Amino acid sequence: MEFLSEVGLFLAQAVSVVLALLLLVLGIAVIAQRQKKSGSDGHMEVRKLHERYRHHADTLAEALDPEGAKAAAKAREKAEKAAAKARSKARSKAHKRAQKEARKGAGKDSEQGAPRERPVTFVLDFDGDLRAAAAEQLREEVSAVLAARREGDDVILRLESPGGIVHGYGLAASQLQRLRDAGMPLTVCVDKVAASGGYMMACVAERIVAAPFAVLGSIGVVAQLPNFHRFLKKHDVDVELLTAGEYKRTLTLFGENTDKGRQKFQEELEETHELFKAFVHENRPALDVAAVATGEIWYGRRALEAGLVDELSTSDALLTSLAAERDLLAVRFVQRRNWQDRLGVAAEETVTRAILRLWQRGLDRRQV
Numbered sequence: 017m018e019f020l021s022e023v024g025l026f027l028a029q030a031v032s033v034v035l036a037l038l039l040l041v042l043g044i045a046v047i048a049q050r051q052k053k054s055g056s057d058g059h060m061e062v063r064k065l066h067e068r069y070r071h072h073a074d075t076l077a078e079a080l081d082p083e084g085a086k087a088a089a090k091a092r093e094k095a096e097k098a099a100a101k102a103r104s105k106a107r108s109k110a111h112k113r114a115q116k117e118a119r120k121g122a123g124k125d126s127e128q129g130a131p132r133e134r135p136v137t138f139v140l141d142f143d144g145d146l147r148a149a150a151a152e153q154l155r156e157e158v159s160a161v162l163a164a165r166r167e168g169d170d171v172i173l174r175l176e177s178p179g180g181i182v183h184g185y186g187l188a189a190s191q192l193q194r195l196r197d198a199g200m201p202l203t204v205c206v207d208k209v210a211a212s213g214g215y216m217m218a219c220v221a222e223r224i225v226a227a228p229f230a231v232l233g234s235i236g237v238v239a240q241l242p243n244f245h246r247f248l249k250k251h252d253v254d255v256e257l258l259t260a261g262e263y264k265r266t267l268t269l270f271g272e273n274t275d276k277g278r279q280k281f282q283e284e285l286e287e288t289h290e291l292f293k294a295f296v297h298e299n300r301p302a303l304d305v306a307a308v309a310t311g312e313i314w315y316g317r318r319a320l321e322a323g324l325v326d327e328l329s330t331s332d333a334l335l336t337s338l339a340a341e342r343d344l345l346a347v348r349f350v351q352r353r354n355w356q357d358r359l360g361v362a363a364e365e366t367v368t369r370a371i372l373r374l375w376q377r378g379l380d381r382r383q384v
Contacts, residue, residue, distance in 0.1 A: 057351060058156070058349055058350050059349075059350055059352070060156070060157075060347065060348070060350075061348045061349075061350055062345050062346065062347055062348075063345070063348075064344070064345060065139060065339070065344035065345070065346050066339040066343055066344045069335075070339070132166050132168070132343075134341070134342060135166075135168035135169055135170070135341075135342050135343070136165075136168075136342065136343045136345055137170055137172055137335075138164075138165075138169065138170070138171045138345050138347050139173075139174065139344055139346040140154065140161075140171060140173045140346075140347055141173070141346075141348065142154055142174070142176070142177065142217070143176050143177070144175075144176065144178070144179070144180065144185070144214055144217075145177075145180060146180035146181060147180055148177075148180050148181065148185045148213060149184075150188070151185075151187045151191060153348075153349045154188055154192075157347050157349050158191050158195060161195070161200075162195070162198055162200070165198075165200055169200065170201035170203070171195055172202075172203045172331070172334070172335070173202065173204045173205070173217075174205050175218055176207065176208050176209060176210070177213060177214030177217070178209050178211050178212065179211050179212025179213035179215075179234060180213050181213070182213070182288060185212075185213025185216050186213075186216070188213075188217050189220050189295075192204075192217060196220060201222055202220070202221045202223075203221055203223045203224075203334075204221035204224050204225070205225045205329075205330070205331035205334060206224065206225070206227065206230045206316075206325070207226075207227045207230060207330055209231040209232075210226075210231075210232050211232060211233060211234035211313055212236065215232055215234065215235060215324070216292065216296070220299055223326045223327065224324070224325040224326050224327075225326065225327045225328070225329050225334055226316040226327075226328060227316050227328070227329070227330050228315070228316040228317050228328050229317075230315065231313050231314075231315060232313065232315075232316070232319040232325060233313045233314045233319065233324055234312070234313050235292060235293065235296060235308055235309040236289060236292075236310065237288045238285075238311075239281070239285060241267060241269060243268070243270075244269060245271060245272045245273070257270070266278070266281040266284070289309070293305050293309045300323070302323060303322075303323045303324065304322075304323065
C-alpha cells in the first residue's frame with residue numbers, strides 16, 4: 017500500500033508539472049499571437065436583413081393562410097422580375113452615361129459609381145468591453161462601408177457599451193467620425209446601455225435612437241486602484257520605484273501615495289472630463305452639457321427630455337420600418353484566430369464580463 021501511495025503521488029506530481037508546462041506554453045502562444053497585426057487576418061460577412069424579415073413574414077403568412085400566401089408569393093415574384101428587368105436597363109444606361117461623362121472628364125467621382133435602384137442601409141454592431149476591443153473590428157467595417165457606399169446610402173450602428181478606457185473609446189468614436197466626415201448619415205441605436213465611453217461614441221451620430229428603458233449618459237471620468245503599501249510595510253517588504261519626471265507616477269499600487277500625487281491625479285481626471293464634455297458639446301451643440309455631464313445616468317424617456325437622444329424606439333422597430341424601401345445589409349468583420357488565440361480571448365472575455373457585471377450592479381441597484 018505504501019508503494020502504491022508513493023506511485024500515485026509521483027504520478028500526481030508528474031501530471032501537475034506537465035499541466036504547468038502546457039499552461040506556460042499556451043500562455044506564450046497566446047501572447048505571441050496577440051502581438052501579430054490583425055490587419056488582413058479575417059474576412060467580411062454580410063447578411064441581407066431585409067430578406068430575413070421578409071422570409072419571417074412569409075413563413076407566418078403561409079402558416080395562417082397557405083393559399084393566400086402562395087398567390088401573394090407568385091404576384092411578388094412577377095413584380096420582382098419586372099423590377100429586376102427595369103433595374104438592369106437603368107444600370108446599363110447609367111453605366112454608358114458614366115463612361116461617356118468619364119471620357120469627357122465631367123463625370124462623378126468614380127468611387128461613388130451609379131446610384132442604386134434601392135438605397136442601402138449598412139447595419140453595424142458594436143458590443144463594447146472595458147478596452148473597447150471591438151474598435152479594431154469597427155475600423156475594418158467602416159473602411160469597407162466607405163469603399164462600397166453610393167449616393168443615398170446610410171449607416172445604422174447598434175451600440176451596447178457601459179464604457180471603459182478613454183483612449184479605446186476615443187478611437188472607436190473616431191472611427192464613427194470617419195463616416196460623418198465622408199458625409200454619410202449615421203444613426204446610433206441603443207437598446208440597453210450606452211454610458212460613459214459608450215455615449216462618447218453615440219454622440220457622434222446625427223441621430224440617436226434609444227429604447228424607453230435604455231441607460232444613457234454617465235458623462236464623467238472615474239479611476240480607482242488598490243494600494244498595498246501598508247500591508248507590505250507590515251511584512252517588511254520594500255518596493256523601489258524609480259522615475260524621471262516629477263509626475264511620471266502620481267499614484268501607485270505598492271508605494272506610499274502622497275497628497276501631492278493625489279492632487280495631480282485628480283487634476284488629470286478633471287482635465288479628461290473637460291475634454292469629454294467638449295467632445296459631447298461639439299457633436300451635440302444643442303445639449304446643455306453642464307446639466308448632464310455630472311456622471312449621472314438617464315433612462316431612455318428621461319434622456320429624451322434632457323436632449324441626450326433624439327427618438328425613442330428599438331433597433332428592431334427602426335430596421336423593420338426601413339425594410340420595405342431600403343436594402344438592409346448587416347456588415348461584420350470576423351477576425352481569423354487559431355485555437356490558442358480563441359482560448360485566450362474566451363478567458364479574457366469571461367473575466368471582462370464578470371467585471372462588467374459587478375460594475376453594472378454598482379452603477380444602479382434599482383431592479384424590476
